[in-house]
Amino acid sequence: MSFKILKIALAGMLHDIGKFMERAELKIPQKYIDNNQALYQPKTHWHYTHKHALYTAYFIDEMSEYFPSQFTEYSSPKDSIVNLCAKHHRPDSDSPEQIIIQEADCISSGIERREFEEKEESVRKAKEIPLLSIFEDISITENWKAVSSQEFRFSYPVREISPVNIFPIEKQNVTGQAYSELYQKFVKVFKNLPHKDSPRLWMEHLDSALFVFTTLIPSATLKEAQGRFEEIISDISLYDHGRLTSALAIAMYLYHLSTDSMDENSIKARDIKKFLLIEGNFYGIQDFIFSEGGSTAKHAAKLLRGRSFYVSLLSELAADFILDKLNLPFTSIVTNAAGKFKILAPNTEKHINAVKEAEDEINHWLVKNFYGEVSIGLSWIEASPDDFICSGDSLGRVLRAIGNASEERKLKKLDLTLYGGTKSTARYLDTFSDAGVCSLCNRRAAKLENQINEDYLCDICHDHVKIGENLVKKDTLVVATADAELHETLKMPVFDKYQVSFLPGRLSELVRQNKIIHYWNINSLWKNENILDDFVSIKLINGYVPRFTPEYKNEIEKITYGESDKEETIEAIQNQAILNFHHIARLALQKTEQGMNGVDALGVFKADIDNLGTIFTKGLRPEKRTFSRYAALSRQLNLFFTLYLPYLCKTEFKNIYTIFAGGDDLFLIAPWSEITRFSMRLSEDFYRYCCNNSEITLSAGVYITQPETPVLKMAEASEKALEKAKNSGKNKITIFNCPVEWSSIEELEKIRQELESWFDDELITISFLYKLNELRQLAEEEKEILKRQLIHEKLNPLIWRAKLHYFATRNIAKGKNREERIKTVEEVLSKLVIWIEKYRESFRIPLWQTIYMRRKA
Structure with missing residues (x-):
C-alpha cells in the first residue's frame, strides 16, 4: 500500500483533532496565528471562521x-500532512486531495453540515455541550423526540473509554477542565505510540x-440560527466522524484516480455511484463452535474458548x-462484529474483481481445511454520496439493498462444481496417516506430533486448544506474515497468510521488515486496567472466563467430589486454571450444616437485541439517517457486549463462562442458580445503557442442564428458549420453558425469596412445594378451560383452590400452636392464591427454583 493512501487515510482521521485541542483551552502562539490563520481558516463578513482548523494545523506541526x-x-506543500489535515475548510483549488478530504468531511457529517457549519462556532459554548446518546432518539414506532437537544435527558462524560464511562449519565454541561485533563492523557499516549518504523502499524x-x-466527545455541537448559536443534537462522536471521513476519503481518492476524474467538479458531484458498500458474512459459525468429537468433553472449556x-x-x-486485495487501509472497515463486517471501497471494475478474487481465495482455504462447514459470503452494492447524506429514507434503501444482497448470497454459499465430486474426496483421503482421524473434530487428519494427553489432533484443533489455553494467560496477540519467525505460533497460518502468536518475543526487527501486521491488546480495556502506559492497538475480541483464584479455597468442599478431585482442584487454584463445566455446575450448590443442598447444573443463557434490523433501517428519524450514525450505532451496541459484559462478569458474576459475546448477541454458561440474578442485572444495565428507551429491548432464553450435556445440545436448546421468548412478544426471557416479561422477573424473584424464608422458618416442607407444583399445573389447565370454554373436559382443574386450602391447612406451620398456626396459614394461603392466580404458568419459575435449591445434593 502506498504512503499516499495511508497519508490520506490519516488526514481523514485527524482533520478535526483541532476541536479536541481547542475545547481543552490550549493557547496558540500569536505568531503562529498571524502566519497561518489565512491559510487554514475561511473568512466570512470580514472575520475568520472555523478556528478548529487552525488548531488542527498547530497540533500537526507541534x-x-x-x-x-x-x-x-x-x-509539495499541497501533499503535506498538515495541509491535508487542516485545509478541509479552505482547500487549495489545485489540490484534489485536499478537496477530497473536504468532501469526505461533509459526507461524513451528513445533511447537518450544510445547515450549520458555514459560520464560526462559539468556542465558549461549544466546549460546554456534551455528547448526547444516539439511543435516546431511536424509535421503531416513529415516536421520536422533538428536534431539539433540550429534550434529551442523557449525555456522556468527557472521559476516556472504559467499561463504566460508556454509560450515559444525566445531562450536564462540560467544563474546559474536563477536556484539558482528557487531552493531556491523549497527548501523553500519542507521544509514546510504538512501532514508528511501520507507519501502518503505528496508525x-x-x-x-x-x-x-x-x-465520548462530540464532533459538532452548534448551529447558527438568526444571528445566534443554538445547540444541535450532538450525538456523533469525534472518533466516529473522523473514522468515517477517512473511509470516505480513501474510497473517493481511489475512485477518481482510477477514473481519471481528479477535478473539483467531479469530486463534488454527489449523484455518481462512487462507492461500493461490501458486506461480509461468515456462515456456519454455530455448527463450527459446537461441533462434537470423541474427546471434546475432555477439552470442552479450552476448545470452546479457542473456537x-x-x-x-x-x-x-x-x-x-x-x-489487502483492494489496496485499502484498515479505516475502510466501517463495522466489524459477530462474524459480519462492512467495508467501503471505490466502485470500479478493478475493485469488484478484487472482491470476487478475495472471496474465492478465502473460501478455497476454508473448504480445504473445514470441508464446507464454514464459508464466507461477500455481497456488495453501489452507492453515491447522496445515499449517505440526503434526508428521507436513502440510507434505509442502501441498508435494505445490502441486506437483500446478503440474504441472496446466503442461498449459494459454495460452488459445488468447484468443491464437490470424487476429486475432492481423493485429496481428502490422502491427508491421513497412522495417527488416524482427529479425536476432537472427527473430520480432519490427526498428526502424531499433535498429541495432547492421549489424543492425536489435527493442526487446527491443536491450534484451538492452545488458543483456549493462552487466552486467559496473555493480553497481547501478534498477527504477522506467514514467514515471520515468532514463538509458539499456530500450526496452521490463517488463509496461509497470517501467522498468530501470543508469545512473539522481540519484534523490532520484524517491524522494520514490515512483517508484523497487527499488534493487539485483547484484554486490558475490559479488565479496566491502566492502558496509558505501553499503549498499543485495542481489539475487543476476547471475553471473560472464570479462573480458579485463591478465594475458591473457601468453596473447595462444594466444587470437589472427593479427595483426589480436591487435590487436583487445589493445584488448579495454584495455577489459576479455567473452571471446567463440572466445577461451574457445583457452584450452584449451597453448603449447609446438614451437607450440600441444591442441584449441580448449568444455566445456559442466550440473548440478543429485538428488532435490530428495523432499528438500523427505521429507528432514526428520517433527517438523521446518516451513514455516520449507522456506524456509531453499530459500534456502541457492540461495546455493551464486548467491553461492559466481560467487566460485569469479572467484577460481579465471576462464575460465568463467556462462549461468545459481540455484535448484538451473547451466549453464556453459568451455575444455574446465578442465572436469574445475572439476567435481571443484564436487562437493567442494557436498559440504562440505551437511555431507558423502551423501544430497544433484549430477549433471552435459559436452558438448565447437566454439565456433561453436549455443548451443541446446549446451544440448540437455549436457542429454542430464546425463540420462544421472541415468539411470545419479545422483550422477554424464557426460564423453565416459560416466557415472561423482564419486568416480572424482579417480582418473581421476591416470591422466590419469600418461599425460601418460609422454608427456613419451617412453615413449609419440600413435599409441600411438590404439591404446590401440582396445584400450579391445575391452575394452568383451568385458565385454558375457561379461555376455550372446554366444558366437555375434566373439571378437576377448577377445584385447585379448594385443594390448595386443604393441603395448606394440613401442612403449613405444623410446629406452631393452634392460634399462631391459623394466623400463619391464612397469611401464607392468601399470598399463594394471589401468586397462582396472577402468574399461573410463570409461578413455576420461583417455585422450581426453590425446589431445586432445597433438594439434598
Whole structure:
C-alpha cells in the first residue's frame, strides 16, 4: 500500500483533532496565528471562521516529531500532512486531495453540515455541550423526540473509554477542565505510540488512541440560527466522524484516480455511484463452535474458548485479507462484529474483481481445511454520496439493498462444481496417516506430533486448544506474515497468510521488515486496567472466563467430589486454571450444616437485541439517517457486549463462562442458580445503557442442564428458549420453558425469596412445594378451560383452590400452636392464591427454583 493512501487515510482521521485541542483551552502562539490563520481558516463578513482548523494545523506541526517520518515528508506543500489535515475548510483549488478530504468531511457529517457549519462556532459554548446518546432518539414506532437537544435527558462524560464511562449519565454541561485533563492523557499516549518504523502499524495504534480518548466527545455541537448559536443534537462522536471521513476519503481518492476524474467538479458531484458498500458474512459459525468429537468433553472449556475466539479472528483477518486485495487501509472497515463486517471501497471494475478474487481465495482455504462447514459470503452494492447524506429514507434503501444482497448470497454459499465430486474426496483421503482421524473434530487428519494427553489432533484443533489455553494467560496477540519467525505460533497460518502468536518475543526487527501486521491488546480495556502506559492497538475480541483464584479455597468442599478431585482442584487454584463445566455446575450448590443442598447444573443463557434490523433501517428519524450514525450505532451496541459484559462478569458474576459475546448477541454458561440474578442485572444495565428507551429491548432464553450435556445440545436448546421468548412478544426471557416479561422477573424473584424464608422458618416442607407444583399445573389447565370454554373436559382443574386450602391447612406451620398456626396459614394461603392466580404458568419459575435449591445434593 502506498504512503499516499495511508497519508490520506490519516488526514481523514485527524482533520478535526483541532476541536479536541481547542475545547481543552490550549493557547496558540500569536505568531503562529498571524502566519497561518489565512491559510487554514475561511473568512466570512470580514472575520475568520472555523478556528478548529487552525488548531488542527498547530497540533500537526507541534507533534510532527512523533509521527513516522514517512508521514511528515512531502514533495509539495499541497501533499503535506498538515495541509491535508487542516485545509478541509479552505482547500487549495489545485489540490484534489485536499478537496477530497473536504468532501469526505461533509459526507461524513451528513445533511447537518450544510445547515450549520458555514459560520464560526462559539468556542465558549461549544466546549460546554456534551455528547448526547444516539439511543435516546431511536424509535421503531416513529415516536421520536422533538428536534431539539433540550429534550434529551442523557449525555456522556468527557472521559476516556472504559467499561463504566460508556454509560450515559444525566445531562450536564462540560467544563474546559474536563477536556484539558482528557487531552493531556491523549497527548501523553500519542507521544509514546510504538512501532514508528511501520507507519501502518503505528496508525492502528493511533486509531485505538483516538477511539479511547475521542469516542465520548462530540464532533459538532452548534448551529447558527438568526444571528445566534443554538445547540444541535450532538450525538456523533469525534472518533466516529473522523473514522468515517477517512473511509470516505480513501474510497473517493481511489475512485477518481482510477477514473481519471481528479477535478473539483467531479469530486463534488454527489449523484455518481462512487462507492461500493461490501458486506461480509461468515456462515456456519454455530455448527463450527459446537461441533462434537470423541474427546471434546475432555477439552470442552479450552476448545470452546479457542473456537469462539478463532471465529472472531477469522472474521477480522478475512476483512484484512479483502482490504489487502483492494489496496485499502484498515479505516475502510466501517463495522466489524459477530462474524459480519462492512467495508467501503471505490466502485470500479478493478475493485469488484478484487472482491470476487478475495472471496474465492478465502473460501478455497476454508473448504480445504473445514470441508464446507464454514464459508464466507461477500455481497456488495453501489452507492453515491447522496445515499449517505440526503434526508428521507436513502440510507434505509442502501441498508435494505445490502441486506437483500446478503440474504441472496446466503442461498449459494459454495460452488459445488468447484468443491464437490470424487476429486475432492481423493485429496481428502490422502491427508491421513497412522495417527488416524482427529479425536476432537472427527473430520480432519490427526498428526502424531499433535498429541495432547492421549489424543492425536489435527493442526487446527491443536491450534484451538492452545488458543483456549493462552487466552486467559496473555493480553497481547501478534498477527504477522506467514514467514515471520515468532514463538509458539499456530500450526496452521490463517488463509496461509497470517501467522498468530501470543508469545512473539522481540519484534523490532520484524517491524522494520514490515512483517508484523497487527499488534493487539485483547484484554486490558475490559479488565479496566491502566492502558496509558505501553499503549498499543485495542481489539475487543476476547471475553471473560472464570479462573480458579485463591478465594475458591473457601468453596473447595462444594466444587470437589472427593479427595483426589480436591487435590487436583487445589493445584488448579495454584495455577489459576479455567473452571471446567463440572466445577461451574457445583457452584450452584449451597453448603449447609446438614451437607450440600441444591442441584449441580448449568444455566445456559442466550440473548440478543429485538428488532435490530428495523432499528438500523427505521429507528432514526428520517433527517438523521446518516451513514455516520449507522456506524456509531453499530459500534456502541457492540461495546455493551464486548467491553461492559466481560467487566460485569469479572467484577460481579465471576462464575460465568463467556462462549461468545459481540455484535448484538451473547451466549453464556453459568451455575444455574446465578442465572436469574445475572439476567435481571443484564436487562437493567442494557436498559440504562440505551437511555431507558423502551423501544430497544433484549430477549433471552435459559436452558438448565447437566454439565456433561453436549455443548451443541446446549446451544440448540437455549436457542429454542430464546425463540420462544421472541415468539411470545419479545422483550422477554424464557426460564423453565416459560416466557415472561423482564419486568416480572424482579417480582418473581421476591416470591422466590419469600418461599425460601418460609422454608427456613419451617412453615413449609419440600413435599409441600411438590404439591404446590401440582396445584400450579391445575391452575394452568383451568385458565385454558375457561379461555376455550372446554366444558366437555375434566373439571378437576377448577377445584385447585379448594385443594390448595386443604393441603395448606394440613401442612403449613405444623410446629406452631393452634392460634399462631391459623394466623400463619391464612397469611401464607392468601399470598399463594394471589401468586397462582396472577402468574399461573410463570409461578413455576420461583417455585422450581426453590425446589431445586432445597433438594439434598
